[in-house]
Every structure is written in structure tokens, then in C-alpha cells.
Amino acid sequence: MKKVSRSKVVYTFSPRHNPAERVKAGEEILLELEDAFGGQVKDEKTAIENLDWTKVNGVTGPVFIEDAEPGDTLAVQIVDVKLANRGVIAVIPKQGVLKDRPFKAKVKVVPISGGYVHFGKAKVKVNPMIGTIGVAPENGEHPTGTLGRHGGNMDVKEITRGATLYLPVFAKGALFAAGDLHAVQADGEACVSAVEVSGEVTLTFNILKGKNVSWPILETKDCYAVLTCGDSLDEACSWAVEEVVKALMQEHKWSFEEAYMFTSLVVDLKINQVVDPKKGVRAVIPKKYVSIESFCHAGFRH
């Protein structure tokens, strides 16, 4: 199996990066991931405000997928996620949902063992997930701390072993990369960090030729989720609902009005994170009501 070392790290999603590795559709690849703090937090005495902030939110890659071209969709299958045995959580003044409250910077190092994160006397079941995952955008450099139609720092807790993530391809070879592993994170990521941890992920890629999605689509066992973002949660919700309504119209040959009604009954609008410059939500719909094909279209439509 091909392997990309954690030393192959970039801090933006960009069509200008040189590939760290090349794979074909169906070929397994393992990426080593550093934690979101770039491994700089050695212990609880580390002053979080003195980190080298040019070395945070790194993603391993990019991986060039043979035959992936602009206008295709890249299907990323998450075969496995393995975690190190210690994680780091931090609160940082002026960050998170309660950024307007006065509080101090604090770092906590937590052991991960037996399938649990040990937070003092409290135990929290591990859910290994990939916080940042995406492809190169069409132009420019997207910092890995943000998110968009190319993916990025989406912080979706279902991006884990067994899931498939569909991403629009904007650049030749897609230039895929991932980072920001979390041992556990709740919807919202309220304090701005989760249990940040290093580890490794095993992936395979497939290509839906000539089919395009407008936003990242996540497939889990029972559901599809449209992953959108906006300057507010409210704006992100409107993008997500619009995309689901279009898919339901295509799937069932319903009018806009019927699809809009049905969305109100079966599509859960969920919060991913509310603490990054762009807020992220997902619109979740059971697979029995829609197929991935109904989210796809020929060429770009946004």
C-alpha cells in the first residue's frame, strides 16, 4: 500500500501544490496525519498563545488521483482511521461559541485508551473522525482552517470509518488532502477545538466521470448529507436546503413546492461547527428517499 508521511504537509488547498503521491482509482493509500496543532503541544504547560500558528491545521498530501478531471466527482472511501493514544484540547480567549466571555487560555492533554477519552474522571467514547478533508479549489489558495465547496475544515463527526465522501473535482488529479483528526467532537465544536490527535487514515478513491456535485456529499450507512457553509448558520442552511430540494425534484419529478414540503418532513438540518470563520451545516436525508445520482449533474451548476 502506498503511504504518505506526515512530513508531506501543506497549509492550503490549492491547484498549485506538487503532488506528494499518485494513485489510481480503487488503489488503497495510507496518510499519516499530524494533529491540528502540528504536534507543538508537548504538555499542559505549553502556552497555546505562543504556538507557531503557521504550523497549525496542516493537511497531509496532496494526493494526485489519476484520471480525475474538472467536472468529475471524487468518491473518497474511508477504509480506516487509527488514532494515537493521547489527544489535546484547548480553549483560547476570543474563540468559540462563548468568545465574548472572559476566560483564560488552557490546554488539556487527555489519554485515549480502551476506546475512551479520559477527561479527568469523565469518560467519553471515542469516535475517530477526519475534521479537514478536501480537494484543490479551481483557483487560488484556500487556507486549511476554512471550508467551502472543495471541502476543507468541515468538522463533520460522521466523516469516519465506513463513510464515503463525494467531492467536486476542480483541478486535474483532484489534489486531495486530509488532516485535523479528532478522537471525539460534538456537533458545534463549541470551544473551537475537539480532542485533537495524530494518527493515520486509509482511503480509496473512485471517480464519477462527467458527473458533478455542487457541494460535498457524505454517504453513511443510511443517509446522504449535503455539507454546506456560510457566514452564518442560517445562510449555510439555505444552501443545504436548496441542494436537497433540487435533488428531490430530480429524483421524484416533483415540483419545487412539493420537494420543499417534503424537505420539512424528512431532512434534518444539523450543525457541524459554529466556531470557524465560515459556519458549517449538513442537511441529512435517508437514502430511501434519494440517490446519489440525483445530487449529480453534468458540468458545473452553481
Place this chain on the structure above:
Amino acid sequence: MKKVSRSKVVYTFSPRHNPAERVKAGEEILLELEDAFGGQVKDEKTAIENLDWTKVNGVTGPVFIEDAEPGDTLAVQIVDVKLANRGVIAVIPKQGVLKDRPFKAKVKVVPISGGYVHFGKAKVKVNPMIGTIGVAPENGEHPTGTLGRHGGNMDVKEITRGATLYLPVFAKGALFAAGDLHAVQADGEACVSAVEVSGEVTLTFNILKGKNVSWPILETKDCYAVLTCGDSLDEACSWAVEEVVKALMQEHKWSFEEAYMFTSLVVDLKINQVVDPKKGVRAVIPKKYVSIESFCHAGFRH
């Protein structure tokens, strides 16, 4: 069992309403509920824009609970929810998440049978829930279409059989009322209506004397949820996180910083509805991490 007819309807939560019925703690009561359109939608030819809008969003009550006084908490146990066999869904121009898109008013009448709502050829499993539920505020009149610390049009899909809702008491007797039954509604209530239906609910009340909650708290089998609102989802999230952080500090004797960190790991921020003048969210925390007592305080603290 005492029973309140659907003719005993009010359109505001207010300390000035005369009680429709009186009950003691522990006594069962049945409320008949009209649907949110006040039963005015007779068939799919009904012009939704011509409804008498002074007759929508009615709630049955109010019920005076003996011995409930300002500064107490009212615990409402939802013993049963029964639905009629037809529901109504409507889309209304300039309403819902996609209010800026052009579309037409439309009404759909759906049969409810065998535990399913039948939407054309699509079947959706029924989840009978109470959309509007609350008590009188301290002052003034709160229209039943809105929500606040007194409850109201919260549209939380877990407010259903078996759940307990804790509400702060502001007026003598609490003056409880409920309405806006939904046969099924997804988180977000994207198009502004769910499957609106008439029916009846059976409830009992208990009083936590001298203990006060700042926001409605919902208890389900495994979790507590703080139900907040704001002018945006983002604002509602900050109220919800603040309340959970306070409860975790009280429960575990943690610092603000530790409680804020833990919230990021175990508290899911979920969307209730994003389509009313005030947006509603819930912060959901497993019961194993907090007790209802930690959400309570003596006297008002907001």
C-alpha cells in the same frame, strides 16, 4: 380524567388569561388540540393566503397548576399523544428557509395511517410531537407563533410521548398551554410547516419548589436538552452553550475553561427550527454527564 376541549383556545401566552381548567401536581389531564391552521384547511383547494390568520397557532388552555408559583420549575410529563388521521402541509411564498426563491402557495392534505404519513408514493414514519408548549411569561402577551424562555413555538421533535419538559414558572399557577401538533417534522422545519394535525395529549405536572431553570430543559430517555432561541441560530447557540457550561461547572466543580472544553466533546448543538422570527436550537447532553439539579438554581439568574 379532566379534559380541556379544543374550543378553549388562546393565541398568546399571558398571565392575564383566565384558566380553562385547574389541576393538582400528579393529576392527569387531557387536552384536545386543533391543528396549527385552526382547522381552516378543508381540502387542497383551500387558498392558504386567504386563511383567517387571527385563528392560527392556537393553543389549548391555559391550565392552572395548583401550588405552582414564580421561581418554581414546572415539570410537564407527556404521557400520550394521539393524532387525527389526516394532516396538512403548506408552503407559503416568502416563508421558510428558501423564502427568497420564487414559488407558489400550495396546500397538501396527507392521510395518516398504519403509523405512516402518505406523501404521494413516499411514506414517512409518524413521530407525534407537540410544536408549541409553554407557560405564561412574567409580563405581557407572547404570541403563540414565537418562542422564548417561557417555551412557546419551539418545534422540538423530541417533545413527544415519554419526554419530560421543565419550564420556568413566571405566573401563579404557571398557566400552561399546548398546541401545534405535528405528525412528523424534521429538524429545521425547512418550509415553515410540518404535517400539521389535530389530536389530543395527556399530561401530568410536577413542581420543583423553589428551583428555577433559565430556559426550558427537555428530558428524554438518555439526554437533557437546553432549548434556547435567538435572532439567529448563532445567537441561540451561544445561549445554549452558556447554560450547559454553567450546569457542568455546578455538577463537576470544574472551572469555566474545563466545562467549556467538555462541551465541545459531548454536547451536540442541534437545530429545532430556522423559519420563525426567532430561531431555535437545543444543546443535547447525555444524562450520564449532568443531573437536572445542576440546571436549577434558587430564584432567577438570567
